[in-house]
Amino acid sequence: MDVLEAIQTRRAVRDYLDRPVGASTVNSLLQAAVQAPSAMNRQPWRFAVIQDAARLKRYSDRAKELLLADPKLDQKTRVYRDLLSAKEFNIFYNASTLVAVCVEERGPFSDADAWLAAENLMLTACDAGLGTCCIGFALGVLNMPEVREELRIPASGAAIAPIIVGYPKAIPPAPPREDPRVLAWLT
Ligand SMILES: Cc1cc2nc3c(=O)[nH]c(=O)nc-3n(C[C@H](O)[C@H](O)[C@H](O)COP(=O)(O)O)c2cc1C
Numbered sequence: 001m002d003v004l005e006a007i008q009t010r011r012a013v014r015d016y017l018d019r020p021v022g023a024s025t026v027n028s029l030l031q032a033a034v035q036a037p038s039a040m041n042r043q044p045w046r047f048a049v050i051q052d053a054a055r056l057k058r059y060s061d062r063a064k065e066l067l068l069a070d071p072k073l074d075q076k077t078r079v080y081r082d083l084l085s086a087k088e089f090n091i092f093y094n095a096s097t098l099v100a101v102c103v104e105e106r107g108p109f110s111d112a113d114a115w116l117a118a119e120n121l122m123l124t125a126c127d128a129g130l131g132t133c134c135i136g137f138a139l140g141v142l143n144m145p146e147v148r149e150e151l152r153i154p155a156s157g158a159a160i161a162p163i164i165v166g167y168p169k170a171i172p173p174a175p176p177r178e179d180p181r182v183l184a185w186l187t
Pocket residue numbers: 010011012013014133134135136137138174175
């Protein structure tokens with residue numbers, strides 16, 4: 001699969017087979033992630049890999065509580081209130097693996113660096129026949145003090161880009177994309 005094909009076929013996968021992702025596969029995704037560009041080549045990314053279903057379920061349950069209790073829930077998240085309230089809903093869609101792309105130290109460009117690494121990881125996973133999905137819903141729980149401690153995220157850092165990885169049961173159709181809206185093209 002070439003890069004363009006991976007870009008075009010990658011989808012947010014929310015339905016997974018009950019099949020683990022092996023350590024060598026996860027390592028190959030991390031190797032791809034660290035090839036991303038980073039500001040001043042600082043490579044601030046660090047990775048927490050979670051493949052323990054019980055722990056993921058605990059994090060999911062806590063994330064749902066946090067999101068539902070947050071008075072600053074934005075309008076979009078509010079739309080998901082019913083989903084988040086459903087006992088059986090797992091914010092990680094029962095994927096076998098969560099890779100939390102973290103940063104060692106937060107700086108003006110560190111979040112961008114982490115997301116660029118995350119995109120490399122997702123495109124490489126797509127090439128390997130794996131599904132992925134960014135899980136913004138997980139940011140609150142992953143950055144709770146006790147969870148940061150479990151994931152060994154340093155005090156100066158943060159979890160930035162939570163990405164689930166697994167073997168897809170179903171790949172959804174591509175949501176429509178708007179054509180690029182060019183604000184300016186000055187020649
Ligand atoms: C920063 C970010 C956070 C996201 N958070 C979630 C999430 O919490 N749960 C979810 O199901 N999808 C989440 N998504 C996936 C988007 O909904 C998905 O990428 C978008 O609908 C476009 O679909 P596609 O990725 O298949 O092109 C997130 C995507 C991004 C980039």
